Amino acid sequence: MTEKLFEQDAYLKECTAKVVKVEGPRVWLDRTVFFGFAGGQQSDSGTINGKAVIDVAVDGPDIAHTLEGNHGLQPGQEVQCVLDWAKRYRIMRMHSAGHIVGVIMEEKLNNPEYFGSNVSVDKARLDILWPENVRPYLAEFEAKANQVVKAARPIRVYRDPANPTRFVWECQGLKTMECCGTHVRNASEVGGIYLKRESKGKEKERIEVLLEA
Ligand SMILES: [Zn+2]
Numbered sequence: 143m144t145e146k147l148f149e150q151d152a153y154l155k156e157c158t159a160k161v162v163k164v165e166g167p168r169v170w171l172d173r174t175v176f177f178g179f180a181g182g183q184q185s186d187s188g189t190i191n192g193k194a195v196i197d198v199a200v201d202g203p204d205i206a207h208t209l210e211g212n213h214g215l216q217p218g219q220e221v222q223c224v225l226d227w228a229k230r231y232r233i234m235r236m237h238s239a240g241h242i243v244g245v246i247m248e249e250k251l252n253n254p255e256y257f258g259s260n261v262s263v264d265k266a267r268l269d270i271l272w273p274e275n276v277r278p279y280l281a282e283f284e285a286k287a288n289q290v291v292k293a294a295r296p297i298r299v300y301r302d303p304a305n306p307t308r309f310v311w312e313c314q315g316l317k318t319m320e321c322c323g324t325h326v327r328n329a330s331e332v333g334g335i336y337l338k339r340e341s342k343g344k345e346k347e348r349i350e351v352l353l354e355a
Contacts, residue, residue, distance in 0.1 A: 159221055183322075188226045189224045191215065193210060196210050234325055246290075250283070270348075273345050276347045283349070284337050299312075
């Protein structure tokens with residue numbers, strides 16, 4: 143099983159690791175800082191021994207890294223993993239923003255059903271089944287979310303004591319959520335949040351969560 147260092151410390155930007163398996167461009171390590179696409183969160187970029195990591199995927203209990211070109215890595219080799227930290231940190235801010243807005247929205251709309259959610263560098267999106275245009279609610283959601291940011295509420299992610307394979311996201315004062323992603327430690331790091339609405343068809347509403355900077 144790949145040791146997922148981001149589960150202990152989302153702020154870890156690099157690590158050394160040992161190559162355990164190689165299949166063409168794909169490389170498996172004993173431990174990694176690279177987050178593989180999961181729970182709607184975009185995967186990380188960066189380098190392993192200076193070679194660009196072009197894809198990171200969850201592979202059962204492991205993480206598979208796809209490298210560009212002829213990486214030349216061999217099992218047993220020690221390598222240096224370096225994250226594209228600017229990208230990861232922005233995803234962390236986006237993911238935390240998505241949850242803050244999500245909790246506020248769920249409370250107001252009484253837990254509508256989701257048909258999708260996603261977190262990327264540019265935006266987080268919450269796709270819900272809802273019979274009306276959600277635009278009239280957005281100003282309220284936005285104001286409440288920005289209050290959480292201004293109040294600098296601490297955020298933590300911890301293993302669910304009732305089911306240690308799952309993780310719980312908690313922003314002080316808000317309802318907890320299940321999550322497997324990476325987050326900032328404090329809501330103040332998110333910065334200004336603004337929201338947009340998109341229709342995704344009959345009774346399907348999308349709330350886009352964007353950051354001011
Ligand atoms: Zn999440």
